[in-house]
Amino acid sequence: xxxxxxxxxxxxxxxxxxxxxxxxxxxxxxxxxxxxxxxxxxxxxxxxxxxxxxxxxxxxxxxxxxxxxxxxxxxxxxxxxxxxxxxxxxxxxxxxxxxxxxxxxxxxxxxxxxxxxxxxxxxxxxxxxxxxxxxxxxxxxxxxxxxxxxxxxxxxxxxxxxxxxxxxxxxxxxxxxxxxxxxxxxxxxxxxxxxxxxxxxxxxxxxxxxxxxxxxxxxxxxxxxxxxxxxxxxxxxxxxxxxxxxxxxxxxxxxxxxxxxxxxxxxxxxxxxxxxxxxxxxxxxxxxxxxxxxxxxxxxxxxxxxxxxxxxxxxxxxxxxxxxxxxxxxxxxxxxxxxxxxxxxxxxxxxxxxxxxxxxxxxxxxxxxxxxxxxxxxxxxxxxxxxxxxxxxxxxxxxxxxxxxxxxxxxxxxxxxxxxxxxxxxxxxxxxxxxxxxxxxxxxxxxxxxxxxxxxxxxxxxxxxxxxxxxxxxxxxxxxxxxx
Amino acid sequence: xxxxxxxxxxxxxxxxxxxxxxxxxxxxxxxxxxxxxxxxxxxxxxxxxxxxxxxxxxxxxxxxxxxxxxxxxxxxxxxxxxxxxxxxxxxxxxxxxxxxxxxxxxxxxxxxxxxxxxxxxxxxxxxxxxxxxxxxxxxxxxxxxxxxxxxxxxxxxxxxxxxxxxxxxxxxxxxxxxxxxxxxxxxxxxxxxxxxxxxxxxxxxxxxxxxxxxxxxxxxxxxxxxxxxxxxxxxxxxxxxxxxxxxxxxxxxxxxxxxxxxxxxxxxxxxxxxxxxxxxxxxxxxxxxxxxxxxxxxxxxxxxxxxxxxxxxxxxxxxxxxxxxxxxxxxxxxxxxxxxxxxxxxxxxxxxxxxxxxxxxxxxxxxxxxxxxxxxxxxxxxxxxxxxxxxxxxxxxxxxxxxxxxxxxxxxxxxxxxxxxxxxxxxxxxxxxxxxxxxxxxxxxxxxxxxxxxxxxxxxxxxxxxxxxxxxxxxxxxxxxxxx
Numbered sequence: 013x014x015x016x017x018x019x020x021x022x023x024x025x026x027x028x029x030x031x032x033x034x035x036x037x038x039x040x041x042x043x044x045x046x047x048x049x050x051x052x053x054x055x056x057x058x059x060x061x062x063x064x065x066x067x068x069x070x071x072x073x074x075x076x077x078x079x080x081x082x083x084x085x086x087x088x089x090x091x092x093x094x095x096x097x098x099x100x101x102x103x104x105x106x107x108x109x110x111x112x113x114x115x116x117x118x119x120x121x122x123x124x125x126x127x128x129x130x131x132x133x134x135x136x137x138x139x140x141x142x143x144x145x146x147x148x149x150x151x152x153x154x155x156x157x158x159x160x161x162x163x164x165x166x167x168x169x170x171x172x173x174x175x176x177x178x179x180x181x182x183x184x185x186x187x188x189x190x191x192x193x194x195x196x197x198x199x200x201x202x203x204x205x206x207x208x209x210x211x212x213x214x215x216x217x218x219x220x221x222x223x224x225x226x227x228x229x230x231x232x233x234x235x236x237x238x239x240x241x242x243x244x245x246x247x248x249x250x251x252x253x254x255x256x257x258x259x260x261x262x263x264x265x266x267x268x269x270x271x272x273x274x275x276x277x278x279x280x281x282x283x284x285x286x287x288x289x290x291x292x293x294x295x296x297x298x299x300x301x302x303x304x305x306x307x308x309x310x311x312x313x314x315x316x317x318x319x320x321x322x323x324x325x326x327x328x329x330x331x332x333x334x335x336x337x338x339x340x341x342x343x344x345x346x347x348x349x350x351x352x353x354x355x356x357x358x359x360x361x362x363x364x365x366x367x368x369x370x371x372x373x374x375x376x377x378x379x380x381x382x383x384x385x386x387x388x389x390x391x392x393x394x395x396x397x398x399x400x401x402x403x404x405x406x407x408x409x410x411x412x413x414x415x416x417x418x419x420x421x422x423x424x425x426x427x428x429x430x431x432x433x434x435x436x437x438x439x440x441x442x443x444x445x446x447x448x449x450x451x452x453x454x455x456x457x458x459x460x461x462x463x464x465x466x467x468x469x470x471x472x473x474x475x476x477x478x479x480x481x482x483x484x485x486x487x488x489x490x491x492x493x494x495x496x
Numbered sequence: 497x498x499x500x501x502x503x504x505x506x507x508x509x510x511x512x513x514x515x516x517x518x519x520x521x522x523x524x525x526x527x528x529x530x531x532x533x534x535x536x537x538x539x540x541x542x543x544x545x546x547x548x549x550x551x552x553x554x555x556x557x558x559x560x561x562x563x564x565x566x567x568x569x570x571x572x573x574x575x576x577x578x579x580x581x582x583x584x585x586x587x588x589x590x591x592x593x594x595x596x597x598x599x600x601x602x603x604x605x606x607x608x609x610x611x612x613x614x615x616x617x618x619x620x621x622x623x624x625x626x627x628x629x630x631x632x633x634x635x636x637x638x639x640x641x642x643x644x645x646x647x648x649x650x651x652x653x654x655x656x657x658x659x660x661x662x663x664x665x666x667x668x669x670x671x672x673x674x675x676x677x678x679x680x681x682x683x684x685x686x687x688x689x690x691x692x693x694x695x696x697x698x699x700x701x702x703x704x705x706x707x708x709x710x711x712x713x714x715x716x717x718x719x720x721x722x723x724x725x726x727x728x729x730x731x732x733x734x735x736x737x738x739x740x741x742x743x744x745x746x747x748x749x750x751x752x753x754x755x756x757x758x759x760x761x762x763x764x765x766x767x768x769x770x771x772x773x774x775x776x777x778x779x780x781x782x783x784x785x786x787x788x789x790x791x792x793x794x795x796x797x798x799x800x801x802x803x804x805x806x807x808x809x810x811x812x813x814x815x816x817x818x819x820x821x822x823x824x825x826x827x828x829x830x831x832x833x834x835x836x837x838x839x840x841x842x843x844x845x846x847x848x849x850x851x852x853x854x855x856x857x858x859x860x861x862x863x864x865x866x867x868x869x870x871x872x873x874x875x876x877x878x879x880x881x882x883x884x885x886x887x888x889x890x891x892x893x894x895x896x897x898x899x900x901x902x903x904x905x906x907x908x909x910x911x912x913x914x915x916x917x918x919x920x921x922x923x924x925x926x927x928x929x930x931x932x933x934x935x936x937x938x939x940x941x942x943x944x945x946x947x948x949x950x951x952x953x954x955x956x957x958x959x960x961x962x963x964x965x966x967x968x969x970x971x972x973x974x975x976x977x978x979x980x
Binding site for chain 2: 017021022024025026027028029030032033035036037039040041042048049070086087091094096140143144145146148149151152153156176178179180181182183184185186187188189203204205206208209215216217218219220221222223224225226228232233234251282283284285287288289290296297298299300304329330357375384387388389390392393395396397399400401404407409411412413415419420470474
């Protein structure tokens with residue numbers, strides 16, 4: 013898989029203080045002490061009630077390849093304080109993740125705030141060095157995956173969702189990450205070709221306004237003929253055929269032929285000749301009602317006459333709800349008037365700065381394309397996953413902050429997901445790893461978060477471990493986790 | 497330079513529709529028509545009055561290496577409509593940017609809304625294919641560079657600004673892009689080591705809370721001795737020396753020794769032994785006033801006694817303004833009481849979720865670290881640069897939208913920056929490329945944007961071209977533009 017061969021996350025992609033701390037541990041002889049970090053977030057993003065945890069796959073690739081090259085170490089030598097003992101750089105040169113064990117919830121799992129989603133255990137200096145890179149790999153991935161899931165919930169299960177945010181992402185790789193994790197979060201398609209190449213996500217797209225505005229007149233259409241789909245007849249003169257259909261459409265809709273842009277018609281025709289089976293133009297370059305929809309219908313009717321199936325239209329501005337209802341009406345009129353049933357199955361793609369809220373208004377669209385609000389997560393552009401030390405040499409560790417929200421829960425933990433008799437998960441339980449696990453059919457006393465220390469008794473029908481060991485002894489465990 | 501050797505932006509990192517459009521142009525024999533696109537944005541971000549344009553360097557690297565490999569073309573063959581003529585893929589295989597000319601404002605220039613910042617001219621199919629990648633490369637770079645400049649303006653010219661947003665960026669490369677362009681925008685330092693490695697940005701950082709909480713008692717400090725900086729005397733027992741200073745500091749400040757965390761003192765001491773010349777601990781792991789500042793002063797006084805210069809402290813929670821004023825007061829007291837002038841030049845680093853607004857409240861901090869709000873640009877997480885066709889075969893092209901704001905200005909343009917007699921730029925003028933340029937000392941009649949077609953007469957003392965030719969005939973022009 014091409015993605016796995018790309019050395020994506022270099023071990024220097026971290027904060028400098030990880031190295032100065034590692035040095036201080038090493039200098040005090042503490043670097044090999046066994047330490048455990050919990051990774052979790054304190055609040056669900058977007059004011060919501062859940063998150064999808066993502067980025068696990070990338071973390072595994074990172075751990076697997078975590079090793080310092082000579083040039084990395086030389087660079088560190090040049091930026092760390094000059095009194096750093098040179099033997100430390102030798103130590104770094106030999107580091108890898110063979111002593112690290114990662115337990116994680118699986119990629120794309122629905123998770124909740126304050127539950128330790130990953131547990132990273134291993135030599136103190138190494139697991140400290142991993143902090144920033146792991147946070148960087150899961151924070152945005154989980155955020156954008158969760159955002160995508162919220163768009164999916166708002167869109168309902170049937171409509172297709174297209175991610176098209178590359179140009180608004182944080183650079184090339186931000187765009188790739190967005191394409192990848194919005195797909196896991198429930199998007200069907202991406203416009204990003206490289207994401208299709210690397211991750212096998214289905215890609216989609218037909219034309220932009222620039223294509224339409226690049227045409228001026230029908231003289232630019234070439235070739236000016238098209239054969240029927242069955243190839244039985246000679247190529248027909250498509251210009252005159254289209255003009256005939258256009259005038260019939262104008263009559264049907266009571267439209268003024270003088271307002272129709274000839275350049276737009278030329279663009280549509282030219283595209284239809286290139287892709288007679290994939291005709292889906294953007295119809296709002298000038299005016300949907302006075303030009304775009306008329307030109308579309310004329311060309312689509314020509315295609316139907318020749319046995320092809322036009323696909324539909326894209327709307328990219330204005331009131332998508334009103335416009336798509338209007339467009340539906342025109343399609344139905346044409347279908348009835350000209351007895352062209354193919355017009356009943358034309359689709360509408362809507363793509364105008366759509367947010368989770370405005371998605372509801374696009375209900376007449378079959379496909380919705382989302383860019384900016386999806387990839388930048390406008391409503392909350394960051395997720396605050398943190399990485400907190402909870403145990404060193406078997407002794408629990410805690411940060412006692414003056415802000416009680418920021419105090420950490422000490423000790424090594426286990427996380428169980430309780431399932432009810434209908435098979436639905438109903439509670440995630442965090443307890444100490446040394447406590448005995450909840451048992452199916454037995455009542456369990458637990459303290460729900462935020463319920464002021466009031467105990468609750470629940471009886472699970474089934475108990476599952478939420479986290480799995482996904483990396484140990486330098487190897488990725490459970491190959492399935494890498495299949496995304 | 498390592499960065500330039502990384503094949504960063506593959507030509508597939510674009511929207512699929514660029515390829516379907518390119519095919520339709522090719523099929524109609526229009527692919528080599530000379531076309532011109534303008535790149536600009538419609539509104540300054542963050543409700544502000546200016547932007548910094550950035551990402552030019554990356555665009556040049558992209559253009560220089562723009563070429564399809566066999567595997568790229570094979571992938572495209574698999575995702576483009578099946579009726580695509582196979583000869584098109586041959587055509588793609590041979591494409592490059594040798595026919596493309598890019599005019600751009602220089603990296604990091606102050607620019608304004610609706611001014612064409614880049615002009616991309618060349619064969620229609622090629623310049624169309626470049627759209628998404630160029631937008632992706634300049635949108636976030638310009639946004640985060642502008643955001644950094646706003647933080648710089650809020651911080652004033654003297655204080656140091658540290659970028660530390662890697663863990664909240666859009667994945668690894670989002671973090672690198674942020675580090676790089678916030679440096680151009682006015683940040684002095686980054687925590688991101690890889691950004692130091694690739695771009696030569698100064699890196700900074702010392703320790704996190706996990707380092708502090710990993711210590712429990714003074715027994716974990718090792719070695720327990722330190723030599724004086726001049727090495728004249730034998731190593732001294734640093735534990736008992738510190739205990740002595742700690743009790744004097746407690747007396748001075750009227751503090752309760754019982755509230756002091758021994759683990760924190762051990763962490764500070766251990767770090768100071770490792771880096772006696774770079775002692776800058778984070779002092780809010782437990783309580784700044786009851787523990788952190790006391791432990792800091794004790795260790796820093798030991799270092800001073802041995803001839804070292806402690807650097808300062810970091811505050812990472814609570815009211816940074818109040819706390820840093822308190823810390824300043826303690827430093828001054830120690831300096832006076834113990835006659836240690838080095839305590840007057842200790843610095844305070846503040847790093848608690850700082851925004852452009854809250855930056856003003858951190859005025860007593862010498863260094864301010866900014867993460868989330870800087871790299872995610874919380875106030876406006878995307879910049880809407882667009883790429884609009886303005887000329888084909890020498891004929892101006894225009895998109896006439898029903899939304900007048902979205903209509904484009906047709907034709908090839910020139911952009912001049914007018915300078916007043918004091919040497920200050922005072923107006924950017926956009927005119928058609930065929931018009932004669934403004935002349936120094938001669939009055940010029942122009943129409944300011946948003947002034948309802950009222951002409952204004954101005955007389956520049958000097959006239960400069962805002963854009964330069966930075967790429968042509970497959971080569972980067974003006975090597976200076978690549979020096980960032």
